[in-house]
Amino acid sequence: xxxxxxxPQGDLKDTVLARIRAGEVHxxxxxxxxxxxxxxxxxxxxxxxxxxxxxxxxxxxxxxxGHGSLLTxxxxxxxxxxxxxxxxxxxLDLVLIVLTTLLVRRFRFGYRRSFLYIxxxxxxxxxxxxxxxxxxTSLNAFLLDDADHDRLPAPIGSLYExxxxxxxxxxxxxxxxxxxxxxxxxxxxxxxxxxxxxDGSFTVIVPAxxxxxxxxxxxxxxxxxxxxxEGIDAYGIQVIPAAPDSM
Amino acid sequence: xxxxxxxxxxALARLVQQGDTERFGDLxxxxxxxLLRYGRKFLAGREDIQDIVQDVFLxxxxxxxxxxxxxxxxxxxxxxAHNAFVNQLRSRAKAPYLLGDADAFIAHPSYEEPAxxxxxxxxxREAVQAGLDALPPLYHEVLILYYLEELSYKDIADVLQxxxxxxxxxxxxxxxxxxxxxxxHLQTLV
Numbered sequence: 326x327x328x329x330x331x332x333p334q335g336d337l338k339d340t341v342l343a344r345i346r347a348g349e350v351h352x353x354x355x356x357x358x359x360x361x362x363x364x365x366x367x368x369x370x371x372x373x374x375x376x377x378x379x380x381x382x383x384x385x386x387x388x389x390x391g392h393g394s395l396l397t398x399x400x401x402x403x404x405x406x407x408x409x410x411x412x413x414x415x416x417l418d419l420v421l422i423v424l425t426t427l428l429v430r431r432f433r434f435g436y437r438r439s440f441l442y443i444x445x446x447x448x449x450x451x452x453x454x455x456x457x458x459x460x461x462t463s464l465n466a467f468l469l470d471d472a473d474h475d476r477l478p479a480p481i482g483s484l485y486e487x488x489x490x491x492x493x494x495x496x497x498x499x500x501x502x503x504x505x506x507x508x509x510x511x512x513x514x515x516x517x518x519x520x521x522x523x524d525g526s527f528t529v530i531v532p533a534x535x536x537x538x539x540x541x542x543x544x545x546x547x548x549x550x551x552x553x554x555e556g557i558d559a560y561g562i563q564v565i566p567a568a569p570d571s572m
Numbered sequence: 573x574x575x576x577x578x579x580x581x582x583a584l585a586r587l588v589q590q591g592d593t594e595r596f597g598d599l600x601x602x603x604x605x606x607l608l609r610y611g612r613k614f615l616a617g618r619e620d621i622q623d624i625v626q627d628v629f630l631x632x633x634x635x636x637x638x639x640x641x642x643x644x645x646x647x648x649x650x651x652x653a654h655n656a657f658v659n660q661l662r663s664r665a666k667a668p669y670l671l672g673d674a675d676a677f678i679a680h681p682s683y684e685e686p687a688x689x690x691x692x693x694x695x696x697r698e699a700v701q702a703g704l705d706a707l708p709p710l711y712h713e714v715l716i717l718y719y720l721e722e723l724s725y726k727d728i729a730d731v732l733q734x735x736x737x738x739x740x741x742x743x744x745x746x747x748x749x750x751x752x753x754x755x756x757h758l759q760t761l762v
Contacts, residue, residue, distance in 0.1 A: 337622065337625065338597050338600040338601050340626060341596070341626060341633070342594070345593055345596065345630075345633060350630050350634055351634065352593075352634060352635075352636055352637055353637060353638070354637060355589075355638075357638075358637060358638035361638075430733070433730070436729075436733040436734060437736070438735055439676060439735055440676055440677045441677060
């Protein structure tokens with residue numbers, strides 16, 4: 326800042342023009358502002374795309390892992406769902422939404438609306454885009470296959486490898502393939518080759534009212550229950566779609 | 573009447589953008605008293621307002637090709653001045669200036685500008701000026717822009733980069749605070 330504190334009012338115009346004529350300041354070219362706005366929009370679009378991708382991954386992972394089934398298992402299932410839900414990814418998604426909202430609010434159409442309005446709209450866009458990608462494309466199957474063949478770099482590679490992770494049996498959650506079915510129980514096996522507590526063969530005691538005859542050997546099932554000496558005392562059982570190479 | 577007086581601010585800005593840099597002097601002449609007055613109210617007690625305002629004009633010149641002549645030049649240059657003044661306050665304040673922007677966080681009911689401009693009454697401006705210094709900066713600046721600089725709600729929204737409803741609620745809350753602190757004979761005016 327220059328020192329013109331003693332300058333009488335009215336000389337400001339002459340001083341400013343003199344400095345412009347002397348070449349002390351220059352107009353930035355229009356392309357500078359176009360590139361700046363375009364860069365911000367591209368950055369915002371990129372962050373929205375990452376957000377939508379994470380939503381797509383969350384839906385895919387819950388589907389393949391079968392944790393979504395917990396929501397149909399009553400209050401106990403909902404409680405377990407809240408424990409096994411990948412909150413870290415959701416929080417990252419929300420942080421990205423906040424970041425995008427701050428970027429969008431640098432534009433007139435952004436700051437003319439409230440923060441929550443913009444963030445809410447971005448959430449809706451990310452959820453719709455994520456679900457459309459998950460349901461309408463084979464992107465996840467493609468990425469999962471690449472991750473299985475170690476063709477995907479981190480962090481996406483490890484993200485998709487985690488989809489194959491074992492069920493959190495310590496939380497009373499098991500997955501397996503139905504072997505045999507009897508009147509009130511069925512047996513299933515699971516082996517994800519990590520030799521942990523969810524690997525092996527299990528007898529599952531079905532909950533009251535569950536029609537065990539609806540199960541067919543070879544089906545993939547998601548079981549929530551308490552391990553007992555007689556087997557897993559289940560409070561919820563659901564058939565889940567087979568995931569490629571996941572068993 | 574000097575050449576350029578019949579042109580709007582936006583038309584003058586367009587000429588400057590096209591290379592007629594001397595026209596920038598007309599814009600400086602028009603906004604010098606306004607920005608000096610705004611600066612004196614915003615940065616009460618500072619002796620270097622003229623220097624800060626000079627920098628505002630130089631920054632405006634540097635960035636004038638980023639100005640859209642279809643919009644209001646007034647709110648554009650007030651935005652540059654607002655940023656400069658806030659930076660000055662931030663550099664000297666012990667506490668962060670305008671840390672919370674909670675009013676812009678949620679949507680507020682639409683606040684319409686009063687149909688009859690209450691600010692046109694000189695005594696109301698006097699009442700506002702009398703109580704300004706005691707107000708928190710959040711309300712201080714919005715009342716300056718509305719009552720003393722006579723900007724519309726929409727222009728203030730562009731200067732502060734907040735929703736129009738937020739401008740309305742800040743003016744409303746600022747007036748409430750003013751009423752509390754003003755002498756009894758001025759309270760009914762605000």
